[in-house]
Amino acid sequence: MRWHRVWIGLLLFLGAPLATAALAQEPAYDLLIRGGRIIDGSGNPWFAGEVAVKGGKIVAVGRVPAGKATREIDAAGLIVAPGFIDMHSHSDTLLLEDGHAQSKIRQGVTTEVLGEGSSAGPRVGKLEPEKMMAGGKAIEWRTLGEYFAALEKSSVSVNVASYVGIDNVWQSVMGKSYERPSPAQFQEMQAIVEQAMQDGAIGLSTMLAMPPGSLATTDDLVLLCQPVAKHGGLFSTHNRNEGTGVFDAIREAIAVGERAKIPVDIIHVKIADQSYWGRMKEIVELIEAARARGVNVQTNIYPYTRGNNNLSSIIPPWAHEGGKGEFLARLKKSADRERMKKEIRGGIPGWYNHFTAVGGDWSRMLISGKSQYEGQTMDRVIALRTMKLETKPDDLDVLFDLLLEEEGSIPTVYAHHTEEDMNLALVQPWCSIGSDGSAYATEGSLRRGNPHPRNFGTFPRVLGVYSRQRKLLTLEDAVRKMTSLNAAKIGLSDRGLVREGLAADLCLFDPLKVLDRATYTDPFHYNDGIECVVVNGQVVLDRGGTHTGAKPGRVLRKQTSAAVAN
Numbered sequence: 001m002r003w004h005r006v007w008i009g010l011l012l013f014l015g016a017p018l019a020t021a022a023l024a025q026e027p028a029y030d031l032l033i034r035g036g037r038i039i040d041g042s043g044n045p046w047f048a049g050e051v052a053v054k055g056g057k058i059v060a061v062g063r064v065p066a067g068k069a070t071r072e073i074d075a076a077g078l079i080v081a082p083g084f085i086d087m088h089s090h091s092d093t094l095l096l097e098d099g100h101a102q103s104k105i106r107q108g109v110t111t112e113v114l115g116e117g118s119s120a121g122p123r124v125g126k127l128e129p130e131k132m133m134a135g136g137k138a139i140e141w142r143t144l145g146e147y148f149a150a151l152e153k154s155s156v157s158v159n160v161a162s163y164v165g166i167d168n169v170w171q172s173v174m175g176k177s178y179e180r181p182s183p184a185q186f187q188e189m190q191a192i193v194e195q196a197m198q199d200g201a202i203g204l205s206t207m208l209a210m211p212p213g214s215l216a217t218t219d220d221l222v223l224l225c226q227p228v229a230k231h232g233g234l235f236s237t238h239n240r241n242e243g244t245g246v247f248d249a250i251r252e253a254i255a256v257g258e259r260a261k262i263p264v265d266i267i268h269v270k271i272a273d274q275s276y277w278g279r280m281k282e283i284v285e286l287i288e289a290a291r292a293r294g295v296n297v298q299t300n301i302y303p304y305t306r307g308n309n310n311l312s313s314i315i316p317p318w319a320h321e322g323g324k325g326e327f328l329a330r331l332k333k334s335a336d337r338e339r340m341k342k343e344i345r346g347g348i349p350g351w352y353n354h355f356t357a358v359g360g361d362w363s364r365m366l367i368s369g370k371s372q373y374e375g376q377t378m379d380r381v382i383a384l385r386t387m388k389l390e391t392k393p394d395d396l397d398v399l400f401d402l403l404l405e406e407e408g409s410i411p412t413v414y415a416h417h418t419e420e421d422m423n424l425a426l427v428q429p430w431c432s433i434g435s436d437g438s439a440y441a442t443e444g445s446l447r448r449g450n451p452h453p454r455n456f457g458t459f460p461r462v463l464g465v466y467s468r469q470r471k472l473l474t475l476e477d478a479v480r481k482m483t484s485l486n487a488a489k490i491g492l493s494d495r496g497l498v499r500e501g502l503a504a505d506l507c508l509f510d511p512l513k514v515l516d517r518a519t520y521t522d523p524f525h526y527n528d529g530i531e532c533v534v535v536n537g538q539v540v541l542d543r544g545g546t547h548t549g550a551k552p553g554r555v556l557r558k559q560t561s562a563a564v565a566n
């Protein structure tokens with residue numbers, strides 16, 4: 001008995017200092033951010049406080065319990081916000097080429113949401129698997145699950161979520177044909193959507209203005225949304241028509257949401273035809289009316305008045321049937337050229353045409369893809385190509401020739417919407433930020449073409465131009481539109497806020513300096529004022545503007561209700 005007490009006494013005597021020593025060696029936090037103003041992503045006003053991070057998670061916010069940190073960051077003068085979620089991104093294959101995601105990380109983006117008409121997967125049935133070189137190795141995938149696995153294997157700096165794109169689903173079953181699918185073929189499509197949802201897709205995305213997406217009727221969309229609704233996913237849509245058919249197209253998106261009982265996010269809402277400029281109010285009214293009767297329709301937007309598409313989109317849909325080979329063959333046939341000219345200038349009912357949308361003004365088309373003419377507007381290109389000719393050809397013949405030379409694809413920036421319309425959409429409470437851009441870089445192989453500046457500047461532009469300079473949005477609301485609003489749309493419950501227990505995705509920026517520097521004619525510039533970016537607790541962009549090379553990004557597969565039930 002006595003010996004027992006002695007032993008306990010000895011243990012207490014020796015053990016206490018040993019335990020304290022061990023505690024002293026193990027820092028309480030991996031990261032402690034001090035002295036900043038926290039804008040937590042909810043839209044609430046900023047508050048002063050600290051943010052502590054441990055094991056990739058935010059463990060304390062505000063008054064943080066005392067404890068040592070492996071790294072402390074002085075955030076005096078800075079805003080500490082959640083990392084930005086890019087609601088509409090096209091980085092799919094670029095992230096495998098270079099996982100550093102430079103142009104996104106340097107905007108404060110910590111999560112990319114991929115997928116529009118097409119998505120990285122699935123590519124099954126009649127669609128060839130995707131093949132590319134990544135890190136000197138040939139890789140190949142078919143399903144969205146395999147794409148996710150490839151991303152995880154190669155590792156990336158940002159988190160990634162993805163929709164399943166309708167083009168993949170449609171072409172996996174229908175190939176290049178424009179025929180109406182049979183009921184059995186629709187069942188096949190539904191099964192492909194179901195599989196993609198099980199692989200972790202967050203919903204179905206579409207681009208309805210061009211084939212093959214444009215082949216799907218409203219009824220077809222409702223049908224294909226059924227497996228998505230079952231998993232609690234989202235329907236995300238680039239409208240069938242952003243020009244003179246835009247109101248019907250918005251009505252269609254609402255109808256899909258209403259009939260399939262599924263939330264809807266309209267991609268880059270805009271009015272992209274000069275004859276309808278100034279009518280954004282009518283879109284807002286349509287969406288508000290739908291919301292009032294219980295249909296959850298929302299939108300995303302990029303803070304620019306020019307869009308990016310392709311000069312090939314000027315060519316009527318029928319000429320694209322059968323794929324690139326047949327498209328190029330038609331561009332060579334004079335009878336087909338004559339029909340195209342008539343339809344491009346005169347229009348086809350229901351078809352959105354970039355040419356008439358910009359009033360046939362070639363100076364409002366800037367070549368953005370890799371091309372001998374990159375960075376030049378089409379009026380100059382046409383002048384260059386025809387200046388030595390005695391009889392000037394039809395401008396459209398110059399376009400057809402150029403498309404033939406460039407294998408049918410010339411990415412182009414179209415100046416087709418207005419500041420007034422864009423601003424009215426931007427300030428709506430349900431309108432969030434998505435860049436519609438990709439992760440490029442100012443150096444190396446991802447310095448490519450003359451891309452739209454949104455690839456580099458979207459998020460700092462919202463903060464610098466539309467919040468600080470023009471005061472359209474409070475800083476808190478601007479941050480909400482980039483963080484918790486997008487997280488809520490795609491069902492990410494553990495990101496989008498600076499809150500204890502959530503993943504430590506953070507962006508520290510200087511509210512007085514933050515600004516985009518990329519322009520249409522000189523896009524390869526990162527931004528001012530994005531000071532530090534943390535992804536899953538790891539510093540990816542460090543003070544002083546260095547990318548640390550860290551690749552802590554994760555694939556964010558949708559936790560579907562079906563998966564939870566399993």
Ligand SMILES: [Zn+2]
Nearest residue numbers: 116238267268
């Ligand atoms: Zn789009």
